[in-house]
Amino acid sequence: MIKINGVTKVYDTHHILKGISLEVTKGEIIAILGKSGCGKSTLLKIVGGFETSSTGEVIVNDVAVTEPTKKCIMLMQSYGLLPWRSVEKNISLPLEQHTALTVEQQQQRIAHYMQLVQLTPYATHYPHQLSGGMQQRVAIARALALQPEAILLDEPFAALDTFTRYFLQDELIKIQQQESTTIMLVTHDIDEAIYLADKIIILAEGEIAKEITIALPKPRDRSNADFQHYREVIFTEFELTQQQMIDYQI
Amino acid sequence: MKLRYMIGSFTLLVVLWQLVVVVGNYEAALLPSPKQVAQALWSLFISGLLLEHISISLYRFGIGYILAVIAGITLGILLGRMPTVWRFVNPSVQLLRPVSPIAWSPFIVLFAGIGNLPAIIIIFIAAFFPILLATVTAVSKISPVYLQIAQNFELTPFAVVKKIIIPASFPAIMGGLQIALGSAWIFLVAGEMVGAQSGLGFLIIDARNALRLDLVFAAIIIIGLFGLLFNTIIQQISYRVTKQWGVQ
Numbered sequence: 274m275i276k277i278n279g280v281t282k283v284y285d286t287h288h289i290l291k292g293i294s295l296e297v298t299k300g301e302i303i304a305i306l307g308k309s310g311c312g313k314s315t316l317l318k319i320v321g322g323f324e325t326s327s328t329g330e331v332i333v334n335d336v337a338v339t340e341p342t343k344k345c346i347m348l349m350q351s352y353g354l355l356p357w358r359s360v361e362k363n364i365s366l367p368l369e370q371h372t373a374l375t376v377e378q379q380q381q382r383i384a385h386y387m388q389l390v391q392l393t394p395y396a397t398h399y400p401h402q403l404s405g406g407m408q409q410r411v412a413i414a415r416a417l418a419l420q421p422e423a424i425l426l427d428e429p430f431a432a433l434d435t436f437t438r439y440f441l442q443d444e445l446i447k448i449q450q451q452e453s454t455t456i457m458l459v460t461h462d463i464d465e466a467i468y469l470a471d472k473i474i475i476l477a478e479g480e481i482a483k484e485i486t487i488a489l490p491k492p493r494d495r496s497n498a499d500f501q502h503y504r505e506v507i508f509t510e511f512e513l514t515q516q517q518m519i520d521y522q523i
Numbered sequence: 524m525k526l527r528y529m530i531g532s533f534t535l536l537v538v539l540w541q542l543v544v545v546v547g548n549y550e551a552a553l554l555p556s557p558k559q560v561a562q563a564l565w566s567l568f569i570s571g572l573l574l575e576h577i578s579i580s581l582y583r584f585g586i587g588y589i590l591a592v593i594a595g596i597t598l599g600i601l602l603g604r605m606p607t608v609w610r611f612v613n614p615s616v617q618l619l620r621p622v623s624p625i626a627w628s629p630f631i632v633l634f635a636g637i638g639n640l641p642a643i644i645i646i647f648i649a650a651f652f653p654i655l656l657a658t659v660t661a662v663s664k665i666s667p668v669y670l671q672i673a674q675n676f677e678l679t680p681f682a683v684v685k686k687i688i689i690p691a692s693f694p695a696i697m698g699g700l701q702i703a704l705g706s707a708w709i710f711l712v713a714g715e716m717v718g719a720q721s722g723l724g725f726l727i728i729d730a731r732n733a734l735r736l737d738l739v740f741a742a743i744i745i746i747g748l749f750g751l752l753f754n755t756i757i758q759q760i761s762y763r764v765t766k767q768w769g770v771q
């Protein structure tokens with residue numbers, strides 16, 4: 274479980290985050306939405322321990338976060354695969370020294386997660402031989418293989434085409450249901466947030482402007498009336514006009 | 524390098540050489556013809572002297588170069604990870620680097636006497652700086668993303684060096700190794716002219732003293748061929764590595 278207690282962040286004299294408090298329960302998917310520059314990435318980095326908060330604290334499983342740990346794995350925008358390692362070797366990187374697993378158990382776990390992201394046939398391929406979506410799946414498998422408390426995703430699918438994005442969103446839901454990993458996800462994409470999240474956090478002016486619980490069963494239907502309802506709630510929150518909603522083909 | 528270009532190029536070189544000999548009508552002692560040099564090479568080979576000189580030279584070269592690789596990469600990784608220390612060390616390195624290893628030869632002979640050691644030291648100096656600089660640059664340019672991942676996965680410092688830093692900087696270090704190989708081989712001959720009584724460099728000095736320019740030429744050809752061979756080998760390794768890494 275992740276507890277964010279009154280986290281603030283000041284850059285120079287600029288107050289980016291003005292007291293964020295939030296609880297994420299185990300197995301939940303939280304999506305953070307907000308306009309560009311509102312501090313979404315900053316918040317995620319603070320949760321991951323890659324950035325320190327000015328005041329307040331983040332607690333993961335009763336321990337305050339002071340530096341990155343293997344309990345929360347952050348997925349980098351650039352996927353962060355090691356180009357000199359094959360797919361299976363990339364996934365094995367975090368396992369090699371940590372877990373009390375035998376080599377055989379490691380192999381099994383790598384095989385399991387490769388299967389989960391449907392990359393078993395590509396085990397011996399190198400990252401540069403894979404498409405962007407496949408690289409992203411390797412990165413997800415590598416993070417999951419450690420069986421962390423949570424994974425933190427900063428606009429994970431932003432660089433991918435629509436088809437790949439939809440495919441990976443479904444994959445992520447499937448994987449999350451199997452592994453019940455807690456996921457914190459930053460996104461620009463309102464539909465993505467509604468499609469994936471159990472709870473949406475809207476950040477504005479450095480504060481949580483709204484928390485929206487999405488009470489729809491998964492997998493969700495983007496053309497469903499309830500889905501549309503959540504869109505409208507979010508659009509209203511961002512004070513988008515009726516015209517803009519038409520432009521966005523809502 | 525394609526083999527047919529290589530053969531074509533060497534043939535052209537020999538033809539030109541022969542042409543200069545014929546047109547210039549030089550005395551054989553002044554400018555030996557390709558045929559005389561070939562004969563000299565053959566006689567060196569038959570007598571066993573050639574292999575003897577080659578093996579002692581390769582031995583010195585191997586020791587000097589490998590020591591430089593070990594020292595250069597180790598120090599390079601340390602200094603590459605300590606930018607502040609490097610800022611203090613770098614000016615002195617830049618001061619020493621352009622000095623020809625031969626300039627040190629008076630000291631080297633004084634401290635190391637004659638024999639294998641002076642040549643080894645000169646080869647070491649020639650190879651060390653390019654490797655050190657390439658390694659420092661490569662290590663300091665490693666993408667912070669890789670180091671963040673290492674931090675996130677809580678890799679031990681040893682694992683970070685072994686699994687992240689060395690492989691991440693390897694393609695760039697390869698470039699330094701290649702430059703160092705060439706420059707060290709150039710200074711092998713110079714090194715053996717300073718304090719040695721054997722080896723390819725000594726062969727040249729010895730032949731010159733005996734006014735046997737055909738032998739001088741023979742030694743030059745062997746030195747050139749080995750230089751070419753080394754360069755081809757390291758280029759191949761470098762090519763394989765970068766191809767597997769998927770970097771350009």
Ligand SMILES: Nc1ncnc2c1ncn2[C@@H]1O[C@H](COP(=O)(O)OP(=O)(O)OP(=O)(O)O)[C@@H](O)[C@H]1O
Nearest residue numbers: 284285289307308309310311312313314315316461
């Ligand atoms: N290292 C830093 N130093 C100073 N200011 C920073 C730093 N990092 C981020 N900021 C500022 O903090 C604010 C929030 O940045 P952040 O990256 O968290 O935004 P974001 O919500 O993720 O935006 P986007 O949607 O564009 O990714 C921005 O105004 C940015 O200029």
Ligand SMILES: [Mg+2]
Nearest residue numbers: 313314315427
């Ligand atoms: Mg961001």
